[in-house]
Amino acid sequence: MNLILDFLDMRHVAAELAMAFAPLVVFFLYMQYRSLHLPTAYVMRMFKGVALSYVGLVLFLQGVTQGFLPAGTEIGRIIGGAEWRWALVPLGFLFGFAATAAEPAVRVLATEMEKASSGAVKQRPVLITLSLGVGVFVALGMAKLLAGFPILWVVVPGYLLVLAMARFSKPDYVAAAFDAGGVATGPMTVTFVMAVVLGAAEALEGRDPVADGFGLIAMVALAPILSIMILGMIYSRRRSDT
Known part of the structure; x- marks a missing residue:
């Protein structure tokens, strides 16, 4: 059946x-x-x-x-209901890193950035930077869920920081950064990482799966923007030094 x-x-x-x-x-x-x-x-x-x-x-x-x-x-329901629910934070980093590294669209973006820059920006650093950035923000999302503070405490300062960094970043990296924000929120991240958060929100006492579980994807979309801008500043600094 x-x-x-x-x-x-x-x-x-x-x-x-x-x-x-x-x-x-x-x-x-x-x-x-x-x-x-x-x-x-x-x-x-x-x-x-x-x-x-x-x-x-x-x-x-x-x-x-x-x-x-x-x-x-x-997985989220089991860990959220356990005494060692703090493990959601390091596990969130691992889940975010692995899901982004396996995301097909992220690999396409990294490849296209290498082609567009004529090899100046390699595919591997872009992929690692995006994966690390998403991993950190998924871990932050898990901490938000455990602590119960509003998502606006992360999203508003995060996008203000993005606007400030865009002022000092090259336009090429700013454009690629905002594309990366959409690319990283693909089926791997949405279906697995968000499912873990929603499962944990259901198991945690006093948490609303809608109010506390959703919103993680907004944080995931913010992570690649900051990550690519930081990577762009590093590359720009290296070029100016040489």
């Missing part, structure tokens, strides 16, 4: 992704007919890539829904 339900759920995911892919494919075919006129071998190779991406996304999203969400919620 569970296998049948999983199959029906996968069909639903596949249909939604098909609707998302269809406009892109139709637009490409139109442009290919009107002006591109790319070689047939190239077009066939591209469609193979599209098909593999489609199948991979269907399996990935199905796995996330069936695996990460219930697992994360249960």
